[in-house]
Each structure stands twice: as structure tokens, then as C-alpha cells.
């Protein structure tokens with residue numbers, strides 16, 4: 345039997361660990377180079393410590409990026425079912441909440457633990473506290489790190505993007521990918537809080553409301569989501585905000601002025617809300633404008649909605665015109681916030697944009713520019729919405745790259 349081919353994986357995160365496991369299972373000698381003091385730090389923070397590792401509803405519509413057909417191909421090769429089976433075989437049983445899968449134990453550490461156990465079992469060499477500084481391909485790959493130089497026959501770049509750098513992904517992967525000639529789409533924070541223009545945020549900070557939020561850029565609605573909106577002292581947060589945030593980020597990057605339009609009562613049409621307000625007005629003539637909205641909206645929100653509608657909070661209901669009441673109904677359903685910024689990469693869960701997927705082969709994740717170079721995970725120009733999609737992307741691309749890197753090597757050997 346010939347000498348085992350050496351595969352180095354840069355980055356021991358979600359996609360790097362799966363790539364390493366699959367490469368080792370397929371006969372390669374694998375080394376993981378990880379700059380943090382341990383593997384998979386980010387996994388421990390996922391899903392609020394519970395790790396939402398995939399989703400029952402999985403298709404390309406939950407992902408964004410320049411090339412949807414690339415995403416389709418990857419998901420087709422390694423799907424939700426494959427992820428559940430992969431982890432079940434490693435020991436993690438799943439539990440499902442509204443289609444979101446978590447480990448049965450509700451502990452992200454379970455996912456990390458079983459990956460680490462498998463890495464150990466397969467004899468994969470793990471070098472932590474080892475930052476890769478530069479990579480070069482001559483005959484082999486020459487990998488310069490903070491701890492010395494490594495050689496490899498194949499290289500898998502699994503460095504992540506630059507969201508949450510405290511957990512390891514500091515953007516250095518982009519530099520490495522570019523050094524091989526890869527190009528990138530702009531990278532912006534995504535699944536992130538948004539900053540709004542206005543002086544009222546301090547008044548409503550802490551308010552939560554079930555609302556629909558839509559993001560408009562140049563008058564066009566680009567995204568919309570419904571769920572628990574959180575108002576903060578600088579803007580808006582919560583899952584529905586995260587879901588639309590990448591569009592706001594890109595608009596700001598292009599110096600555009602995104603507008604978030606909030607529907608505080610999505611279950612009512614403007615017409616039915618106007619009728620409801622009119623009915624309440626007739627039944628409560630002794631109340632002030634502010635008092636009459638108590639029971640519908642959070643108390644802190646009421647003065648803000650009234651002011652936006654041009655109604656003084658202390659006016660008696662009989663003093664409010666029919667037109668003003670109609671305007672109030674419209675404002676409750678289309679409350680506008682001009683978005684002036686996002687929180688930074690430090691607070692963002694992921695980044696949108698990255699290495700162009702059209703420069704890779706979707707069936708292997710191999711670079712079309714450099715032979716034997718593979719790229720995985722968040723480093724690429726693909727971002728998923730909240731719900732386990734980004735980890736699914738990491739597992740799928742990791743499995744495909746690791747398998748292909750090792751199987752390619754086996755094929756080559758057999759042909760020799």
C-alpha cells in the first residue's frame with residue numbers, strides 16, 4: 345500500500361472538524377491547525393448554548409449568496425437527514441422544536457464532545473494555539489504558522505468568516521484564500537442587531553412585541569419576517585430583525601438608506617384595526633388617548649405611536665378627529681425606522697458575503713484555481729437565515745470537502 349496522503353485542515357470549527365473526520369475515515373493522514381486553545385469554541389455558543397444544528401425544512405430558499413445552484417447541489421449531496429444520521433452515529437440523538445433540531449440533551453457541548461471523540465478515535469493530529477500565517481503551493485502546500493511550518497498534499501481552508509472573532513474566526517481566512525487567487529464578494533455583518541434613527545429608542549428600550557418587520561431599500565421590500573421584535577436603546581433586535589439584517593447591511597455598505605417598516609399588529613388589516621379603534625373610542629369616551637391604547641400595546645410604546653400619528657397623549661378621545669384615528673391605525677401597522685447602522689462583526693452571528701462559490705466545484709468543494717485546495721463553511725459567499733442553516737452549511741461543505749480530498753487521493757493512488 346502507498347504512503348498515506350497528508351491533508352491539513354486550517355480551522356477546527358464546525359466545517360473543519362467534519363472535513364477532518366471524513367478525510368480520516370477515507371484513509372488520509374489528517375492534521376487540524378487551530379489558532380484558539382481548543383477546537384470548536386463557536387459551537388459551544390450556538391443556539392444559546394443548545395446548538396440548533398440543522399432544520400427539518402431545508403432548501404436553497406433559506407440561503408443567500410451569488411450562486412443558489414451551488415447551494416442546491418451541496419444540500420443535495422449532504423442533507424438534513426444526512427446530518428441527523430451523522431450525529432446519531434456519533435452518539436447525539438436529536439429533538440425538534442418547530443422544525444429546529446437540537447441535541448436531545450439540549451447542550452451544544454454534546455455536539456462538540458462527539459466530534460472531538462471521533463477526531464481522537466481516528467488519530468487526527470490536532471495542533472491548537474497554532475495560527476496559520478501564510479500558505480503557498482509549490483509541489484506540496486507549504487503552511488507557515490505561528491508554531492512552525494507544515495507540508496500537505498491537500499489543504500482544506502475552514503477558517504470561517506469574521507463574525508464573532510473572539511471565538512476564532514478573525515477574517516484571516518480571506519487573506520489566505522485571496523493569496524491563492526480567489527476573489528470575494530463584499531463581507532458584511534449578518535444575523536445582527538440594527539441601529540435606527542430617532543430619539544425615542546431610550547424610552548422604549550426593553551419592549552418586546554410580536555410584530556412583522558419588512559426591510560425596504562429604494563422603495564422595494566427586500567425581506568420580511570414575523571416574530572418577537574425587541575426594542576433596544578439604539579434600535580431593533582430579535583430573530584425577525586436578524587432574519588432581515590443582511591439586506592440592511594448590504595444596503596448600508598452601498599451607502600443606501602434602508603427603511604424598516606414595523607407592523608405592530610400583523611393579525612389585523614388596517615381596515616379592521618381602524619374599526620377596532622373606532623369601537624373602543626365610542627365605548628371609552630372618558631379616557632385619554634394614552635389610556636385608550638393600554639391593553640393593546642406595551643405601555644412604553646404608546647406615547648411613541650401617538651406622537652408618530654400626531655396625537656397628544658393627554659387628549660380626550662372626543663377631541664381626536666376621525667382622520668387622526670385612521671392615521672394612528674396606519675402608523676401601528678407601518679411604523680417606519682430609518683436604519684443607520686448595524687452592530688459590528690463582534691456581535692454578528694455570521695457574515696454575509698465571502699469567497700465566490702463559482703470558483704469552486706460544488707460536487708467536491710475543490711478550488712477551480714488551485715488543485716487539491718478545498719474551501720468550506722462560512723468563508724464562502726453563502727449565508728443562511730436563523731434556524732440551523734449556517735451549521736448545516738458548515739457540516740455539508742465540510743463532509744463534501746473532506747471526503748473528496750481523501751477519495752481523490754485514493755483514486756490517484758489506485759491509478760498509479
Ligand SMILES: Cc1cc2nc3c(=O)[nH]c(=O)nc-3n(C[C@H](O)[C@H](O)[C@H](O)COP(=O)(O)OP(=O)(O)OC[C@H]3O[C@@H](n4cnc5c(N)ncnc54)[C@H](O)[C@@H]3O)c2cc1C
Nearest residue numbers: 355357358359379390391476503504512721722732734735
Ligand atoms: C453566537 C452564535 C450563535 C450561533 N448559533 C447558531 C445556531 O444555533 N445554528 C446555526 O446553524 N448557526 C449558528 N451560528 C453560526 C455558526 O456557528 C457558523 O456559521 C459556523 O460555526 C461556521 O462554521 P465554520 O467552520 O465555517 O467556521 P467557524 O466555526 O467560525 O470555525 C473557524 C475556525 O477556524 C479557526 N481559524 C480561523 N483563522 C485561522 C487561522 N489563520 N489559523 C488557524 N485557525 C484559524 C478559528 O479559530 C475557528 O475555530 C451561530 C454563530 C454565533 C457566533
